[in-house]
Amino acid sequence: MTGTHRTTANTDGPPEAPRGRTRWGVAAAILGLPALAVTGFLALMALWVLFGES
16 A cells, blocks of 8 residues: 655745746736826826816
8 A cells, every 4th residue: 555645835825936937916016006096096187177167
């Protein structure tokens, strides 16, 4: 009877990217979310100036 060797890889945290590789999801969130927030703010300001009640 042979035993089965079971191991769990890196169970104490999030999976790590291979060395030298960029986690593009994290990079996109860091760069993209502030850009979306600023773009949305500028769009709302433009709509307020153009179509605001006066």
